[in-house]
Amino acid sequence: xxxxxxxxxxxxxxxxxxxxxxxxxxxxxxxxxxxxxxxxxxxxxxxxxxxxxxxxxxxxxxxxxxxxxxxxxxxxxxxxxxxxxxxxxxxxxxxxxxxxxxxxxxxxxxxxxxxxxxxxxxxxxxxxxxxxxxxxx
Numbered sequence: 171x172x173x174x175x176x177x178x179x180x181x182x183x184x185x186x187x188x189x190x191x192x193x194x195x196x197x198x199x200x201x202x203x204x205x206x207x208x209x210x211x212x213x214x215x216x217x218x219x220x221x222x223x224x225x226x227x228x229x230x231x232x233x234x235x236x237x238x239x240x241x242x243x244x245x246x247x248x249x250x251x252x253x254x255x256x257x258x259x260x261x262x263x264x265x266x267x268x269x270x271x272x273x274x275x276x277x278x279x280x281x282x283x284x285x286x287x288x289x290x291x292x293x294x295x296x297x298x299x300x301x302x303x304x305x306x307x
Contacts, residue, residue, distance in 0.1 A: 185224060192220035198237055208276035210244065212236045243271030249288065263287045
């Protein structure tokens with residue numbers, strides 16, 4: 171069993187407030203030699219839209235931006251939000267194995283061209299999502 175330890179690395183740089191979060195994100199990943207595909211930038215526990223300017227985030231001197239590893243659960247929530255699906259009715263598989271929400275994407279050994287399969291659970295003949303929509307009517 172692997173033990174995951176979150177490392178807190180302080181990287182102090184001066185950025186103009188008009189710079190976008192994407193530039194900061196890419197700079198941090200490049201400096202720390204991290205793959206950008208497996209990371210997300212957060213401020214006060216919320217994911218930062220990379221198109222936002224630092225000044226729009228409400229950052230003050232001493233505030234921290236956190237570079238956090240992406241879990242399968244985070245990916246699932248993002249996909250479900252975009253598709254209007256219930257995350258509890260979805261599971262993601264990779265190479266025939268159902269993935270756990272707490273697994274880190276970087277630990278899966280994904281390579282270019284690999285596919286993650288999204289499976290929706292069904293109840294009877296309709297998906298949970300369709301069943302919930304019909305019950306709401």
